[in-house]
């Protein structure tokens with residue numbers, strides 16, 4: 018295979034044959050297009066002197082959120098995990114002849130960085146870089162007291178990429194290609210992938226048609242790390258889009274419809290993978306440092322994986338180091354929380370869980386026995402009964418309903434009121450039950466009496482002889498007095514009737 022080497026950038030430790038051109042580069046415009054930007058020709062180049070092509074006030078006032086990651090589950094915005102940026106001043110769209118700032122694409126979040134203008138000695142923050150068709154557009158923040166950028170056209174500027182962010186995101190992207198290649202050999206095609214932007218230490222993922230077992234995860238991780246230790250070479254083949262070159266490999270990300278007249282890039286990992294890609298890719302696997310795959314949620318001993326499409330989470334590069342430090346600290350904190358050595362943590366947590374389940378079973382049995390006893394005891398009060406509870410362990414409707422149910426088995430033509438209010442607690446519970454219409458009548462009376470001047474404090478209702486309500490606000494002595502009064506009235510009425 019013949020290819021051309023283009024030497025138009027300052028040299029770095031990236032090997033000269035990293036970028037392999039399969040077309041005449043002189044056919045491309047001087048203003049470099051996305052797919053052929055300096056960051057995509059040499060991923061280790063951190064700064065670049067270049068010329069401004071255009072500069073205009075941005076239509077937006079803040080950088081857009083990372084694609085496909087607007088909101089996290091639970092409502093927290095993804096921006097909370099991104100670097101805090103200033104929002105005062107103005108935002109400018111600056112295009113240059115070439116750039117070391119990668120615009121978002123192919124699953125890799127965009128680079129951030131700085132723009133230095135020698136003529137005015139301004140150093141400005143690049144808050145995002147967007148792909149618009151074939152162009153990379155830098156979003157540059159100009160603070161309130163700085164010179165605006167309306168006369169920048171034709172000026173020389175220096176661009177510098179935020180290297181820590183780039184290194185993190187690039188190592189993960191290359192690691193994803195490696196991981197997907199190893200998974201391909203197990204007939205596990207990657208359906209999609211995603212990564213949270215730096216500085217998050219949240220794990221990226223590849224989506225697979227099924228989950229892996231713990232043993233498979235260990236095997237894949239070991240294979241990937243062996244290839245990283247071999248420091249396999251990575252290089253990019255570039256074709257002119259109109260000449261073809263075709264899509265190869267995983268086709269889950271087709272070329273965007275608004276990317277026409279550009280280039281086709283194939284990322285190769287020596288003896289391992291060849292795949293279409295538009296990201297920045299490390300020149301060899303040593304930059305990935307290591308891969309760690311997060312074990313699946315199925316039991317560690319299970320040999321049967323979940324057979325539905327599943328995200329396999331992983332981490333690599335500098336993020337893997339931060340992730341593992343964080344995981345280690347969490348392990349220490351968890352061990353300290355239950356006063357046990359880290360090595361004994363799992364055994365102790367299993368024991369605690371076993372005791373918790375046992376305790377729960379016993380509590381349920383004791384509650385059931387207690388509700389029967391209390392219900393039977395209430396039967397001795399006759400046809401109008403009131404059970405008053407004030408214990409946390411029995412402060413719920415299930416328990417009170419159990420009591421009223423037992424009472425009715427003993428006194429089928431009676432009516433029972435069960436209340437529960439905790440000392441200092443703010444919500445009282447009321448259950449009224451009978452076999453006939455009586456319960457509704459008693460419930461309505463109670464509701465009216467308990468609400469008094471405070472309309473709406475009793476919330477609830479019922480049907481078929483069983484009524485339940487929560488009583489908001491302080492219950493206290495007064496609550497009991499009110500119920501007692503209603504019960505007394507009922508008993509008086511009953512005596513008068515008999």
Ligand SMILES: [Zn+2]
Pocket residue numbers: 123190194284293294295296
């Ligand atoms: Zn890629």
